[in-house]
Amino acid sequence: MPLKVLILGVSGFIGNRLTEVILERTNWEVYGMDMTTDKISGILSDKRFHFFEGDITINKEWIEYHIRKCDVVLPLVAIATPALYVQDPLRVFNLDFMANLEIIRAIVRHKKRVVFPSTSEVYGMCEDPEFNEETSNLVLGPIHKQRWIYSCSKQLLDRVIYAHGVQDNLNYTLIRPFNWIGPKLDNIMDPKEGSSRVLTQFISNVIHGHDIKLVDGGEQHRCFTYIDDGIDALLKIIENKDDCASRRIFNLGNPENDVSIKTLAHLVLDLIKTYPRYRERADKVSIVSVDSEKYYGKSYQDAQARVPSIKMAETYLDWTPKIDLKTALKKTLDYHLKHPDESLTEEDN
Numbered sequence: 001m002p003l004k005v006l007i008l009g010v011s012g013f014i015g016n017r018l019t020e021v022i023l024e025r026t027n028w029e030v031y032g033m034d035m036t037t038d039k040i041s042g043i044l045s046d047k048r049f050h051f052f053e054g055d056i057t058i059n060k061e062w063i064e065y066h067i068r069k070c071d072v073v074l075p076l077v078a079i080a081t082p083a084l085y086v087q088d089p090l091r092v093f094n095l096d097f098m099a100n101l102e103i104i105r106a107i108v109r110h111k112k113r114v115v116f117p118s119t120s121e122v123y124g125m126c127e128d129p130e131f132n133e134e135t136s137n138l139v140l141g142p143i144h145k146q147r148w149i150y151s152c153s154k155q156l157l158d159r160v161i162y163a164h165g166v167q168d169n170l171n172y173t174l175i176r177p178f179n180w181i182g183p184k185l186d187n188i189m190d191p192k193e194g195s196s197r198v199l200t201q202f203i204s205n206v207i208h209g210h211d212i213k214l215v216d217g218g219e220q221h222r223c224f225t226y227i228d229d230g231i232d233a234l235l236k237i238i239e240n241k242d243d244c245a246s247r248r249i250f251n252l253g254n255p256e257n258d259v260s261i262k263t264l265a266h267l268v269l270d271l272i273k274t275y276p277r278y279r280e281r282a283d284k285v286s287i288v289s290v291d292s293e294k295y296y297g298k299s300y301q302d303a304q305a306r307v308p309s310i311k312m313a314e315t316y317l318d319w320t321p322k323i324d325l326k327t328a329l330k331k332t333l334d335y336h337l338k339h340p341d342e343s344l345t346e347e348d349n
């Protein structure tokens with residue numbers, strides 16, 4: 001019998017690409033829910049893709065029924081944009097923790113397998129040179145630094161899931177994506193500062209002719225990971241050959257792609273200049289520094305460095321990321337800038 005996979009948030013950045021790849025490479029059936037279909041229009045007619053337009057906080061019966069029906073569940077619905085952690089922390093808590101807790105409990109009741117997206121953010125301001133899933137401390141700032149509500153919500157769910165593993169034999173895998181990037185991450189047409197993750201924000205700034213802003217000088221580092229590398233790991237985790245992923249936590253990141261945000265800004269701007277249509281616009285854009293308090297507000301606090309140890313994924317999944325940063329950026333830019341009519345509004349043209 002082909003595996004039945006339930007993906008909540010199937011039209012999200014990870015969900016849509018994961019579904020495309022599952023349909024391409026396996027014989028599995030995918031049951032998916034989301035509130036929109038914009039990222040999945042190309043696969044909606046696939047016979048092995050069963051889509052339901054709904055909201056995880058409302059359509060609870062559909063979810064319960066499909067948890068019962070499927071073999072493995074990926075609850076991918078969450079707010080994952082830092083500006084929102086500080087603007088609307090309770091919305092983050094309600095969706096990322098409360099709504100997902102109900103889903104985890106249903107999975108436990110029906111004795112199903114769960115692959116849950118934890119986050120690189122759980123390590124917070126940990127100072128280890130490489131973050132280890134089993135030994136690194138999870139370091140968050142004071143309560144008034146509301147940015148950490150996302151990290152804390154995810155961490156608490158990690159702990160709840162782990163405890164169900166110990167007490168109820170829940171078959172879980174926790175994944176920690178490290179700054180995954182690629183097509184369809186965020187909407188580059190939204191020029192609002194803080195509306196996206198950093199790469200999408202920078203692309204959006206340039207195509208709208210706005211300066212690129214480096215928060216607090218941009219000396220902070222991230223390891224950017226191309227989505228398709230992450231999806232390769234996810235496929236192995238879902239397949240779970242010989243239980244290789246059961247009751248384990250995996251950092252899924254590319255330690256080789258470790259750059260400062262300032263370097264990223266220069267790379268992105270230089271690459272955009274190689275697209276003739278955007279060259280002139282990019283030439284006018286400057287890279288400037290902005291105070292984090294001004295950019296995000298008082299309750300923001302940042303992680304200065306974030307490098308994953310990927311020994312667990314190498315050992316148990318036989319996985320290593322392959323796509324270097326420049327290729328990852330180029331693939332993302334090609335997606336956005338090679339279809340200029342989709343990328344620019346009338347007004348921008």
Ligand code: UGA
Binds near residue numbers: 080119179218261
């Ligand atoms: C991200 C988000 O919390 C989640 O998407 C996710 O769980 C996790 O980390 C991850 O993807 O691993 P962060 O890396 O801080 O957090 O998110 P970005 O918005 O992409 O920012 C990266 C860095 O760029 C931050 O230091 C931020 O201050 C900086 N930045 C952002 C700028 O310098 N300029 C901007 O215009 C935007």
